[in-house]
Amino acid sequence: MEPTTTVYLQPAERITGDLETEYTRSMRRQFPSFGIGCLIYSAFYAFCLYKNTSGITYPFFVVGTLCCFFFSMKKLGVPFKKDSVFYIAGIVLLGISNCLTASLPILFMNKCGILLLSLILMLHTIYNDRAWNFPRYFTAVFQTIGSFFCCLISPFSDMVSYFDAEKKEKPGKKSYFLPALIGIVIAIPLLFCMTLLLVGADAVFENMLFRLIKTLNILEVIKILVVITVVFFSSYALLSALCRKDIKEKTEEKAGFDPVIAIVFTSLLSILYLVFSIVQILYLFIGNMKLPENYTYARYAREGFFQLLAVCVINLLLVLICLYLFRESKPLRVILAVICGCTFIMIFSSALRMIMYIDTYALTFLRLFVLWALAVIFLLMAGVTVFIFYSRFPLFLYGLAVVGICYTFLSFSKPDYLIAGYNLANGADYDYLSSLSADAAPAILDPSVNPYLISVEDMLEKTSVDENGYYTYPDYLDYYWMKSYYCKMEDCTKGMGIRDFNFSLYRAGKYVK
DSSP, rough: OOOOOOOOOOEEETTTEEEEEEEEEEHHHHHHHHHHHHHHHHHHHHHHHHTTTSSTHHHHHHHHHHHHHHHHHHHHTOOEEEEEGHHHHOOOOOHHHHHOOOOHHHHHHHHHHHHHHHHHHHHHHOOTTOOOHHHHHHHHHHHHHHHHHTTTTHEEEEEEEEHHHHHHTTTOOOHHHHHHHHHHHHHHHHHHHHHHHHHHHHHHHHHHHHHHHHHHHHHHHHHHHHHHHHHHHHHHHHHHHHHOOOOSSSSSOOBOOOHHHHHHHHHHHHHHHHHHEEEEEEIIIISSSOTTTTHHHHHHHHHOOHHHHHHHHHHHHHHHHHHHHHHOOOOHHHHHHHHHHHOOOHHHHHHHHHHHHHHHHHHHHHHHHHHHHHHHHHHHHHHHHHHHHHSSSSSHHHHHHHHHHHHHHHHHOOOHHHHHHHHHOOOEEEETTTTGGGGGGHHHTTTTTOTTTTOOOHHHHHHHHHHOOOOOOTTHHHHHHHHHHHHHHHHTTTOOOOOOOOOOOOOHHOOOO
């Protein structure tokens, strides 16, 4: 909790068509600090992440980003809140996870998680968000994104304002920064055009220039400069958008819709859900009722888990919408509690069906993710159930903690390794195993885990070909999928340097040397 002495600024006021606050004025006054700081940060971004999506520099980039943000907040006079530690820990852990895994789905979700947590952390730091709920945070995130696009030219406007203020304060002092900058902007297109003309005028000059470009790899330099430019404008614009404080901190109590509307459609839905839940208990959980003709119990159990997952997600959103959009009503709360109870039964039904499906058709990332999602929905629904009867329950923070902690466990659990271990122990689709990431190498290429592998050397020998391109062993098919995976690991672990060092790829590389 932030100290009780913390003073929050009033909502922004409109001045000459722009949103002006003490923070925006402070940012303009300190333009050299923020401008140079964003430029240094953009170069740091390019060094850490340019053509490097999962290297060891990723956690350093995350920590550096947090340091830059809080340093900027300190320059603006924004106090640090102690409960921001939770968001910081989540962001740092996901950054560390990025250099420990090579799984593309996990890497993608890690980056989405880092972005979302960072936005929430920024809003939490700038605004007094104690009373905010799910809808308020949802709209605040999109308002901030909208302000971000409006502030993309802020570096230019702030620079002009800063030099105008300097000129007024010190009328006798001449500044060469702005004229020099204008000269550079004019010189760039002129140099480009004149270089093209001179290249066409002299073959020796053309040869010399192209040799220089080849040596310096000018194309890569241009790409890096583009990345630095984009990140510079983006980081400065994001700070400017936060400084505008154009989001109302206080949540207005709205009258809400007539609860009778919600009572009617939720009561009908609850009747449908109750009948469905009874069927699940009798058919699936107990299994003592007769199924339709030519319909086996195994087939019944393996069907419908994706549909049930969709219904569970819809129910979660439906209950939240009813709680936030309709006026409070005891009958409505009872009906919503019934829907929550039926949703728990659907979650168990979907999970049981998925487990039976995995038992028959092996484990994949999507099937494992569905089980994880069902567990998260169960915990979220439990929090919603508490919120139905206790409106002061901090549902947003609870939901954020549940998703954050559960996803962190998933991210660090190396799903591909778990999938490979399970499928090898139960006999699986080997084509799918050969498509797994480097996280699965300790299972697939380790004879102590893979019961079908005598040794890597034996596998390589039995999948070798003679001078005519024929396999030298008749049982090469037993090892063919392993050889495919081995070759993929051999390719992806080559040329790993200091910047893009990844622990998962490093461990996989030990099996292919």
